Amino acid sequence: MEVQVMGSRIMLMGFGNVGKGFCSLLSEKNSMLKEYYGTDTKVTGITTRTRGCIYDPSGIDIDLLLEEEANDPQRSLCELPGFSAICVNSPYELVQKGKYDVLAECTVTSLQDKSAGLDYIRGALSRGKSVITTNKGPIAFHYEELLDLANKNNGKILFEGTVMSGTPVFSTSVNGLCGSSIRSFMGVLNGTCNYILERMIEGQDYSSALGEAQKKGYAEADPAMDVEGYDSALKALILANVLIKTSPLNLEDVQIKGINSLSPEVLKEAIKGKGRLRLIARGQLDKNKKSISVGPEIVPEGHPLYSLPGATNGLVLETDTLGTVCLTGAGAGSRETGFALLNDLVTLSRPGYERRVI
C-alpha cells in the first residue's frame, strides 16, 4: 500500500535527557518514519529553561546539534558553532507564533511549580496544534481541561511517556483493552525506588543505594520526588484520571508513603521473607468511588510484580474481560522516554486514530 507522506514540524520544549533521546531517535528513525508511517519530520524549534532557544522554520540540523552539544554540554544552544544565527529569546513566543504542527513538551516535572510546562501546552492546543508530552504535572493536574481544549481546537494531546517511560501503558490499556473496564491497577512505577529497595535488601544502606541510583541516571532531578513517593503518586493520578471517566482526583486524595522512612522492622521482614519489597501504587477505579495510594509493600513470589530487576517498572490491570493483565518494561532512561514521544508522534500521524477511555 502507498503511504502518503505528510510533513510534521516539531517544536521541542526541553533539551535534557528526554529531549535529546527523542532527537537522536528522530534522526535514527527518520527514513523508517517516512516509509512506514508517512511522516516526514523536522524540528523547527528547541527551547530550554537556562540554555537559550533556537528556531529555524526550515528545520534545525539535529545531528550537528547533538554532536556539538555532546562536546560542550553546559553551553547555551545559541553559542554552539552553527546555531548562533537562529537564536531567539522567548519560548512562549515560539509556542504562540512559531511554525510547527506538534509541540513536544518535555519540561521537568516539579512539585514546587505544579504548572511548569502547562502554559506551553495550553498555548499550542489553543492554536489547534497537537501536543505530545512526557511531563507529568499538566496531565496529573489538568487532564480534563487539556483534553477539552484539544477537542475544541481539533488538536490532540498524547502522553505515553508520563508513566513507565516508553513502555506502552496507555496504548495497551486504552487501545489494547478497548471495550474492557479496568477495575483496578497496581504498579511499580518508579525505577529509582525499585533500584534502591533491591540494593537495600542486599544489605546496602539507604543513602549509598540512593547515590548509586543517581549515578546511574535513574533518579529525578529532585530525588525527594522519587523516594518520598510523589513521582509514583503523580503517575497513579494520571492512570486514575485517564483510565476511567469520572471526576478527577487530586494529589491531596492520594495516601502517600515513600521509601525514605522505612521502618527497620519492615526491612527486616523483607530481608528474611520470601517476598520482595516494592514501592506500590494502587488504584481502585469504581465508577462511584476512585481511590489511590502509594506505599511500600512486600510482593509475594508468583506475583507479576515479583520479578522486576533494577529500574524495571510494571503495571497490573484487573479487567472485567480478561482478568489480570500485566505489562513490564523500562521505567526510565533517555532513549526509552524519548521513544514515548516518537510513539505518540507516529500515533498522531494516523488520521482518525484516537485513544478513547471508558
Next chain:
Amino acid sequence: MEVQVMGSRIMLMGFGNVGKGFCSLLSEKNSMLKEYYGTDTKVTGITTRTRGCIYDPSGIDIDLLLEEEANDPQRSLCELPGFSAICVNSPYELVQKGKYDVLAECTVTSLQDKSAGLDYIRGALSRGKSVITTNKGPIAFHYEELLDLANKNNGKILFEGTVMSGTPVFSTSVNGLCGSSIRSFMGVLNGTCNYILERMIEGQDYSSALGEAQKKGYAEADPAMDVEGYDSALKALILANVLIKTSPLNLEDVQIKGINSLSPEVLKEAIKGKGRLRLIARGQLDKNKKSISVGPEIVPEGHPLYSLPGATNGLVLETDTLGTVCLTGAGAGSRETGFALLNDLVTLSRPGYERRVI
C-alpha cells in the same frame, strides 16, 4: 465529543466456546459500544459445522439464542425454539451473499485441515468486507495473501485472538511499539502446557495432569495440538510473520518439541532446581534470517516468564528502543478469546486506524 453511531452487522462463523463468549460480550457491552465507540452492532448470521446455520438480516436475538442454547447445547441451532424460521443451508452462501459488514471467524484450527475457515475469510475479503478471526491456521499460513486481498478490496483483517486469547499482543506490539524494531521474542503461548507442567512439577503424572487441563476447558479440541507443541508453533509463526515484514516462514521451518515426551532427567532437573519448566516459543526476527523454535526450557527465577500461574501466557519482546518489554495475561477461555473479537471489532470502527508493522 459527539460520537457518530455506525451500524455494524456481524456474520459469525463458529458457535463454540469462542463464538458464544463473543456473543455474550456483545450483549453485555452493547450500550457501551454505542456510547463510546459509535458502533451499533447486530449479528445477522451464525454458522456452525455440525449444528446448522441461522440468518436474519434484521438481527438475531442473541440473548434468546444463548439462553435456549444453554438449555440444550447439543441441538441444532435451527431446532431451538424461536429460530427454525431463520434456518439456512450453506455457510459459504451466507459468506458470499449474506448481509453483513464484518465476518467474525472462529472456526476451530486444525492441522489435518490447514485451510479450515480460509475460504470464508477469502470470500468475505473479496466482497470488501472486513474480517476478525481467532482461527490460527489462515493467519499462520496465509497472512500475506489475506492482507493483500484485504488491502485490494478496502477491507481489513484483524486477528488479536490468535495469540494469547484477548491479551492485547498485537495491539501492544504493533501499535504500542510503533517505531521500534522487535528483534526477538520468547513466549509461553499455550495455557494447557503451562498448566500441565506446573502439575507435573508438583508430582502429578502426565496423563492425569492432561486430564485435569481438559476438565478445566483449557485444552484444544485435539490435545495433540497443545502437548506436541503445534499450537505454540502456529502462534510463533503468526508472531514472526506479522511482527516483521520479510518472506514468511512455514510450519516446516519451525523446530518443534512438545511436552509429551519430556525425558525423566529434564523433569528431575526441573523439580530439584530453582527454575520453572515451561514450553517456550522463541523467534529471532533478523531482517535477513528469521528463525523459530518451540521446546521445553527451564526459566530461571527473576525472568519475566518465571511467574505464570495456571494457564496464564506471557510474551517477552526484545526491542531496539525500550530493551525488554513483557506482557502477561489470559491465554485461553471463552470470555477472554471472545473479547479479542470485541476488541478487533472496536478497532475496525475507528476510521483510518490501522495496525502497521515494520
